[in-house]
Amino acid sequence: MKYxxxxxxxxxxxxxxxxxxLTFSIWTYSPDYNVIExxxxxxxxxxxxxxxxxxxxPYKALYSIDDKLTGTVSNxxxxxxxxxxxxxxxxxxxxxxxxxxxxxxxxxxxxxxRMTVFFAGEIPFSELGSMFNFDEKxxxxxxxxxxxxxxxxxxxxxxxxxxxxxxxxxxxRSHVTMTNxxxxxxxxxxxxxLQSPYKEIEREGYTSLYVASDKIESVKYTYYMNELSPVLFxxxxxxxxxxxxxxxxxxxxxxYTDGLSLMTLDTRAKSLTYVYPTAESSERVEPxxxxxxxxEFINEHGGFTGDYRYVSSNPSKNQIDYQLYxxxxxxxxxxxxxxxxxxxxxxxxxxxxxxxxxxxxxEKEIKELPSGTExxxxxxxxxxxxxxxxxxxxxxxxxxxxxxxxxxxxxxxxFIIRNGSWILLTPEMLGGVKNGLE
Numbered sequence: 001m002k003y004x005x006x007x008x009x010x011x012x013x014x015x016x017x018x019x020x021x022l023t024f025s026i027w028t029y030s031p032d033y034n035v036i037e038x039x040x041x042x043x044x045x046x047x048x049x050x051x052x053x054x055x056x057x058p059y060k061a062l063y064s065i066d067d068k069l070t071g072t073v074s075n076x077x078x079x080x081x082x083x084x085x086x087x088x089x090x091x092x093x094x095x096x097x098x099x100x101x102x103x104x105x106x107x108x109x110x111x112x113x114r115m116t117v118f119f120a121g122e123i124p125f126s127e128l129g130s131m132f133n134f135d136e137k138x139x140x141x142x143x144x145x146x147x148x149x150x151x152x153x154x155x156x157x158x159x160x161x162x163x164x165x166x167x168x169x170x171x172x173r174s175h176v177t178m179t180n181x182x183x184x185x186x187x188x189x190x191x192x193x194l195q196s197p198y199k200e201i202e203r204e205g206y207t208s209l210y211v212a213s214d215k216i217e218s219v220k221y222t223y224y225m226n227e228l229s230p231v232l233f234x235x236x237x238x239x240x241x242x243x244x245x246x247x248x249x250x251x252x253x254x255x256y257t258d259g260l261s262l263m264t265l266d267t268r269a270k271s272l273t274y275v276y277p278t279a280e281s282s283e284r285v286e287p288x289x290x291x292x293x294x295x296e297f298i299n300e301h302g303g304f305t306g307d308y309r310y311v312s313s314n315p316s317k318n319q320i321d322y323q324l325y326x327x328x329x330x331x332x333x334x335x336x337x338x339x340x341x342x343x344x345x346x347x348x349x350x351x352x353x354x355x356x357x358x359x360x361x362x363e364k365e366i367k368e369l370p371s372g373t374e375x376x377x378x379x380x381x382x383x384x385x386x387x388x389x390x391x392x393x394x395x396x397x398x399x400x401x402x403x404x405x406x407x408x409x410x411x412x413x414x415f416i417i418r419n420g421s422w423i424l425l426t427p428e429m430l431g432g433v434k435n436g437l438e
Contacts, residue, residue, distance in 0.1 A: 045302035046232050047358070052130040052295060053082065055310045055322060059330075059394070060118040062210050063192035064110050070195035071210060073395065075328025077191070081117060082131065084187045088176045089133045090161065093125075095140070097171040102207040105164055108148055109208070110200060115188060117147045120311040120323070120330075122167050126288035142170055143287050143313075154184055166207065199373050203388050211372020211393055218395065218412035220367045221326065223359040225406045228305060230254070230265055230272065230356060236301040237263060237274050237352070268403065269336040270357040279345030285318050294320040294342040297349050305358045308340055312420050318344040321420075324355075326397050326410060332422045333399035359408060367412050369395060375414050378430040385416065385429075392417040398424055 058078050062071040097104075109116045122143035128134050144163035151159050157178040164171055178184050201209040235241045238258050247255045256263040261276040285293070290313065298304060308322040311330070324331045324338040331338045336355060343351040372393060379385050394417055397410040416423040 044232060044236050046228060046236065047302035047305035049299050049302050050304050052127060055295065055304065055308060056119070056123060056127060056130060057082065057309050058117045058119050059328070060210070061195075062109065062116045062118070062198060063195060064112055064114045064116075065189070065192045067112065069110070069198040069200060069210065070192055071198035071212065072195045073212075073328060077195075078328060080187070080191075085131045087133075089135060090128065090174050090176060091135050093139070093163075093172055093174045095170070096162075096173050098169065100164065100169050100171045102205060105146075105166075106200075106202070106208045108162065108164075109210075111150070113150065113152045115149045115151070115192065117149070119145045119147075120309070121145065121321075122165060122287070122313055123310070124288040124291050125163075127291065140172070141286055141288060142168055142172075144170075144172070149188065151184070151188060154178060154181055154189075157181055159184070201376055201387065206388050209376070209387070209390065209393055211376060213371055213373050215371050215374075216369040216395065218329075218367050218369050219327070220365040220412060221397070221410040222362045222364070223408045223410065224362050225270070225401070225408055226358045226360050227270060227406075228356040228358060230256075230263075233272060233274070233356060234263060237261070265356075269355075271337040271353070271355050274349075274352040276345065276348065276350055279348050279350040281318070281344075281346040281350070283346075284315055285344055287313065287315065290315070290318055290344055291320060293344055297342060297352075298322075298340065303340065303354070311339075314420075318350075320344075326359075329412070330394065330396040330415075330422075331399050331410060332396055332415065332424065333401075335401045336399070338399060362407065369412055369414065375425065375430070379416075379425075381431070382429070385423075390416050390418055394422075396422070 058081065060071060060073050061077060061081055062069060108114070122145050124143050125139040125141075128139065142165065144165045145167070146164040148162040148164060149159060150162070153159070159176045159178060161174045161176060162171060163174070197213040198210050199213050201211060203209070234244055234256050238244050238256070238261065240258065244256050244258045247257075249255060252266060252268045254265040254267060256265075260278065261274065263272060263274045265272050291310070295310075304322070307325040309325050309330075310320065311323040312321045313319065314321075320342050322340040336357075337353065338355060340354040341352070342349060345351075375393060376387070379387060379390075394415050395412060396415045398413045400409050400411070401407075402409070414425040416425060
């Protein structure tokens with residue numbers, strides 16, 4: 001018993017010492033931090049990313065030489081023209097007219113020694129760098145949809161360029177100094193003499209239409225439908241795909257939502273619409289920024305899943321449209337959408353509508369279409385279509401869908417383009433003319 005008190009004292013002393021040691025260790029402890037490498041999220045690409053020049057392409061070239069008009073809508077010819085432009089240094093852009101008349105535009109196009117390149121949509125001048133080498137540091141905040149090349153003085157190594165906007169009624173002029181006139185003649189003048197004959201369809205008070213005089217050989221295609229996974233779009237469009245809820249409303253419609261945004265699928269038409277309501281804005285975006293924002297948004301996730309081309313803009317809605325093309329011709333359909341549409345909002349996408357399919361070729365068949373002049377003659381006999389109301393007469397493909405076999409048929413046909421909308425010219429409308437739909 002006499003040892004109990006000394007033992008207690010020793011134990012208490014040890015405990016105090018241990019407490020002091022532990023406290024000191026905690027105060028002086030410096031952990032060996034390992035560097036934690038942050039892993040970046042894997043980029044999701046639905047298709048191949050593209051360059052701006054892949055979506056800005058002309059659809060027609062018209063030549064005026066020796067008082068004759070020739071022209072082409074050949075996909076290969078359009079590529080060759082754009083390739084020629086890449087080497088041109090554009091100098092001294094000058095505004096000539098802010099209220100150019102349709103009559104003056106017609107006179108400029110039909111004047112001898114000129115080539116006119118037609119674009120479907122109004123192109124911001126900021127995108128000229130994708131076509132030419134541009135000398136100007138600051139380009140005007142305006143647009144154009146036709147380029148007229150005047151080679152009258154090309155032997156003096158100078159070519160005039162005119163940029164025409166049908167929408168803004170503006171005309172700007174610049175010039176190119178040629179380093180090799182023989183090369184220019186080979187690339188521009190010689191092809192002009194080899195192209196198909198064209199006819200100008202004059203319309204009082206309106207810009208003329210230009211159509212091929214000869215019958216046109218085209219190709220009817222049958223394609224397999226390749227469905228793109230909606231899950232990929234869900235992962236791209238929603239900031240946190242893990243919280244997105246899927247709701248199957250019917251056999252034809254599905255919805256995905258995270259409470260802030262909504263993606264709706266039409267599973268029969270294979271089209272989707274994404275909307276982020278709080279981003280809606282009435283503030284107009286400048287044409288250059290609107291195009292760049294739209295292009296970058298789609299391209300970042302590889303959204304150009306086919307030959308989609310810029311065809312129109314609607315500044316009042318901050319809207320940009322890209323049309324599906326096949327072999328250089330636009331593809332239209334009543335059964336599904338063949339267009340990618342973006343509406344820009346408050347510093348981000350507001351609405352995004354598009355197909356979620358691509359095409360795999362199956363078979364093809366040669367077809368013959370009537371000439372443009374034949375089509376014009378037929379239209380002039382109709383009571384429900386007036387030539388002055390038409391923006392363009394165009395050959396395109398009419399897409400129909402066989403849902404059971406997952407096949408698309410693309411029939412070459414004539415179309416009227418009016419106010420951004422297309423109208424299929426059926427044999428019934430034209431009084432039985434054979435246009436590939438019979």
